[in-house]
Amino acid sequence: MVTRQEQAERRREQLVEAALVTFARKGIDGASVKDIAEAANVTPGLLYHYFDSKEDLVAAVLEERGFLPQLRALLSEHAGQSAAAVLPELIRAFDDTLAAHADLVSLFFSTSHADAAFRDVVTTAQNVLQSYLESRAQAGELRPELIGAAAGAMFASVAIGHKTGRRVDVDELAQLVLYGMGLQPPFGGS
Amino acid sequence: MVTRQEQAERRREQLVEAALVTFARKGIDGASVKDIAEAANVTPGLLYHYFDSKEDLVAAVLEERGFLPQLRALLSEHAGQSAAAVLPELIRAFDDTLAAHADLVSLFFSTSHADAAFRDVVTTAQNVLQSYLESRAQAGELRPELIGAAAGAMFASVAIGHKTGRRVDVDELAQLVLYGMGLQPPFGGS
Amino acid sequence: MVTRQEQAERRREQLVEAALVTFARKGIDGASVKDIAEAANVTPGLLYHYFDSKEDLVAAVLEERGFLPQLRALLSEHAGQSAAAVLPELIRAFDDTLAAHADLVSLFFSTSHADAAFRDVVTTAQNVLQSYLESRAQAGELRPELIGAAAGAMFASVAIGHKTGRRVDVDELAQLVLYGMGLQPPFGGS
Amino acid sequence: MVTRQEQAERRREQLVEAALVTFARKGIDGASVKDIAEAANVTPGLLYHYFDSKEDLVAAVLEERGFLPQLRALLSEHAGQSAAAVLPELIRAFDDTLAAHADLVSLFFSTSHADAAFRDVVTTAQNVLQSYLESRAQAGELRPELIGAAAGAMFASVAIGHKTGRRVDVDELAQLVLYGMGLQPPFGGS
DNA sequence: AATGAATGAGCATTCATTCAT
DNA sequence: TATGAATGAATGCTCATTCAT
Numbered sequence: 001m002v003t004r005q006e007q008a009e010r011r012r013e014q015l016v017e018a019a020l021v022t023f024a025r026k027g028i029d030g031a032s033v034k035d036i037a038e039a040a041n042v043t044p045g046l047l048y049h050y051f052d053s054k055e056d057l058v059a060a061v062l063e064e065r066g067f068l069p070q071l072r073a074l075l076s077e078h079a080g081q082s083a084a085a086v087l088p089e090l091i092r093a094f095d096d097t098l099a100a101h102a103d104l105v106s107l108f109f110s111t112s113h114a115d116a117a118f119r120d121v122v123t124t125a126q127n128v129l130q131s132y133l134e135s136r137a138q139a140g141e142l143r144p145e146l147i148g149a150a151a152g153a154m155f156a157s158v159a160i161g162h163k164t165g166r167r168v169d170v171d172e173l174a175q176l177v178l179y180g181m182g183l184q185p186p187f188g189g190s
Numbered sequence: 191m192v193t194r195q196e197q198a199e200r201r202r203e204q205l206v207e208a209a210l211v212t213f214a215r216k217g218i219d220g221a222s223v224k225d226i227a228e229a230a231n232v233t234p235g236l237l238y239h240y241f242d243s244k245e246d247l248v249a250a251v252l253e254e255r256g257f258l259p260q261l262r263a264l265l266s267e268h269a270g271q272s273a274a275a276v277l278p279e280l281i282r283a284f285d286d287t288l289a290a291h292a293d294l295v296s297l298f299f300s301t302s303h304a305d306a307a308f309r310d311v312v313t314t315a316q317n318v319l320q321s322y323l324e325s326r327a328q329a330g331e332l333r334p335e336l337i338g339a340a341a342g343a344m345f346a347s348v349a350i351g352h353k354t355g356r357r358v359d360v361d362e363l364a365q366l367v368l369y370g371m372g373l374q375p376p377f378g379g380s
Numbered sequence: 381m382v383t384r385q386e387q388a389e390r391r392r393e394q395l396v397e398a399a400l401v402t403f404a405r406k407g408i409d410g411a412s413v414k415d416i417a418e419a420a421n422v423t424p425g426l427l428y429h430y431f432d433s434k435e436d437l438v439a440a441v442l443e444e445r446g447f448l449p450q451l452r453a454l455l456s457e458h459a460g461q462s463a464a465a466v467l468p469e470l471i472r473a474f475d476d477t478l479a480a481h482a483d484l485v486s487l488f489f490s491t492s493h494a495d496a497a498f499r500d501v502v503t504t505a506q507n508v509l510q511s512y513l514e515s516r517a518q519a520g521e522l523r524p525e526l527i528g529a530a531a532g533a534m535f536a537s538v539a540i541g542h543k544t545g546r547r548v549d550v551d552e553l554a555q556l557v558l559y560g561m562g563l564q565p566p567f568g569g570s
Numbered sequence: 571m572v573t574r575q576e577q578a579e580r581r582r583e584q585l586v587e588a589a590l591v592t593f594a595r596k597g598i599d600g601a602s603v604k605d606i607a608e609a610a611n612v613t614p615g616l617l618y619h620y621f622d623s624k625e626d627l628v629a630a631v632l633e634e635r636g637f638l639p640q641l642r643a644l645l646s647e648h649a650g651q652s653a654a655a656v657l658p659e660l661i662r663a664f665d666d667t668l669a670a671h672a673d674l675v676s677l678f679f680s681t682s683h684a685d686a687a688f689r690d691v692v693t694t695a696q697n698v699l700q701s702y703l704e705s706r707a708q709a710g711e712l713r714p715e716l717i718g719a720a721a722g723a724m725f726a727s728v729a730i731g732h733k734t735g736r737r738v739d740v741d742e743l744a745q746l747v748l749y750g751m752g753l754q755p756p757f758g759g760s
Numbered sequence: 761a762a763t764g765a766a767t768g769a770g771c772a773t774t775c776a777t778t779c780a781t
Numbered sequence: 782t783a784t785g786a787a788t789g790a791a792t793g794c795t796c797a798t799t800c801a802t
Contacts, residue, residue: 032792033793033794044793045794048793
């Protein structure tokens with residue numbers, strides 16, 4: 001049996017979903033409330049039963065469809081394992097997470113509406129990567145000096161890859177960063 | 191003496207300039223034709239003497255205010271010099287060029303996924319960096335294997351730094367990439 | 381014990397009360413059904429159990445919250461007493477009655493919805509005053525010629541005083557009317 | 571020949587006129603911008619070329635269609651003449667002025683309690699009447715004591731007469747006020 | 761009796777664009 | 782070249798009302 005409240009909750013999520021898809025397709029400004037309502041097979045008026053304004057809906061999409069938890073989870077999954085072995089995997093998992101939330105990522109890039117949210121994601125993502133690298137530095141696997149630059153470069157490469165549609169070469173990126181942080185490359189230094 | 195054509199050209203550039211500023215301030219969708227006209231001290235109607243549509247104006251801004259030439263110039267300025275010495279400078283010049291065109295950069299980010307103008311910039315920028323690195327590889331200073339990843343990482347780090355407002359640490363980034371590409375780090379490999 | 385019918389009656393009155401207050405605060409057009417329902421701590425749907433439409437609710441407020449009975453009562457309270465002594469009191473009682481129903485009075489003035497109701501009040505009020513004056517004329521205290529104008533002037537002065545928020549000077553108004561109707565003023569005629 | 575500016579001025583006045591008529595017919599809230607535009611045979615958008623908002627239009631109507639100047643003119647026309655002779659005429663002229671601006675008067679009544687425009691009219695109207703009465707008091711024709719009440723009663727009677735649609739009896743009102751202010755009535759005092 | 765999800769029509773307002781002047 | 786009046790379509794949003802629960 002479906003209670004009133006359950007159905008309302010479902011409808012709300014349906015609207016958030018429709019909004020996310022429509023925003024991603026047309027941009028936040030480009031997507032009209034009517035567009036979103038139509039995508040949800042609903043009248044525009046109903047939208048205002050669930051959200052105070054379009055702005056409110058944007059905020060809901062950003063908050064409720066965020067992938068920060070998934071990003072954080074990546075850290076614990078790979079903690080303690082050698083960087084040489086898992087950095088490619090970590091980057092790839094990273095890349096996959098962005099891909100799985102492509103709509104939201106494109107939203108982050110597209111407008112200033114999402115500036116704070118975007119910064120949150122960047123900060124969190126870099127922290128996740130940085131934490132892992134630091135643990136490897138403490139384990140003596142990596143030199144600690146360039147960890148910040150390395151975390152930044154990994155995230156930035158993956159993110160820009162998504163923005164341009166030309167995904168990054170995960171293995172090359174991992175190697176570059178590992179060698180850059182002191183891991184001995186198979187080719188000798190020049 | 192000012193010819194008719196010169197004056198027309200001047201007017202056109204004034205409109206493009208006003209559009210660039212207004213787009214950067216309010217976003218492309220957020221800036222109305224009236225806003226732009228006011229910023230140029232001109233009536234909306236006049237805009238349509240010089241441009242067929244708002245879209246046309248956007249295209250003009252993107253094309254005519256591009257910084258691709260400046261980017262390309264960086265290459266020749268630094269060609270032939272040792273990467274260890276000039277990579278930080280090259281990245282910094284890169285960063286400065288984006289900073290000098292902050293309005294346009296924020297515009298690029300706000301364009302939709304597939305926008306050709308954005309892709310052009312990314313491609314060109316990476317090519318510039320890549321060309322330089324390749325020349326250093328040919329000179330025997332760097333290993334050639336990870337050049338693509340390195341160019342990508344440099345561009346991405348700088349660009350994301352601009353988008354988030356937290357500029358990248360140029361020297362660290364340069365070191366990371368140099369060591370990653372085979373330059374012997376001062377600290378021994380692990 | 382509370383019967384069903386009693387409870388229904390109570391609910392109805394609660395709604396009328398909430399409507400009156402909300403109408404006075406926001407105007408009839410400015411008050412939404414939702415506003416009224418919220419003021420009554422009730423959902424909009426329930427309103428339609430008790431009233432067919434918003435218009436119906438307006439009518440109910442106008443009819444059921446009228447102060448015609450109170451106005452009529454004023455007459456019997458003062459009947460038979462000398463005009464010189466009680467006219468100030470009568471006007472003041474009049475003024476007080478309007479003040480006690482300020483919400484409804486402001487409603488009367490504010491919209492054309494209330495035109496018929498407003499006319500009723502004006503007519504009744506003038507009749508009350510006029511009846512009293514006529515009784516005094518028959519008692520030989522006042523001249524009968526200008527009774528209509530006098531009743532009209534008294535009501536109008538008080539009513540406009542409420543509309544503008546600058547209440548009338550009751551004693552001066554009483555004197556003016558009394559002298560105008562033949563009562564000998566303390567100052568000699570010119 | 572009609573200049574651009576003249577035509578614009580004409581259009582503006584046409585819109586104010588259409589607004590006045592429409593407001594009077596449907597009330598301020600009841601008249602939609604579309605209604606007004608249709609009454610002016612114009613698209614709603616054009617309205618916003620001339621006025622910033624509906625509120626702005628209301629203000630323009632109230633200011634530009636005011637009858638304060640006409641009201642003030644009445645004073646000078648009748649100054650210096652005996653009250654006994656001209657008070658009926660003054661009241662009648664007053665009444666006629668309101669009648670000639672019936673639309674605006676009904677608008678004034680529909681404004682909220684504290685509305686500045688309404689207060690201005692009331693104050694000015696009463697001042698006009700009061701000034702005249704004071705001049706007659708100084709000329710020794712009237713007693714000065716009840717001038718305020720008299721001016722108020724005259725204005726209120728005329729105004730309420732318009733609001734209810736039952737116009738006041740001008741001669742009776744004039745007599746009432748004159749006798750009330752000390753002019754010797756033809757009937758002796760009681 | 762009471763809820764609140766849902767609708768459809770309407771509202772004030774904005775805007776890119778056109779065009780007579 | 783330049784103006785700005787004018788339009789028509791769209792936008793975000795509100796609201797009276799209905800109805801299944």
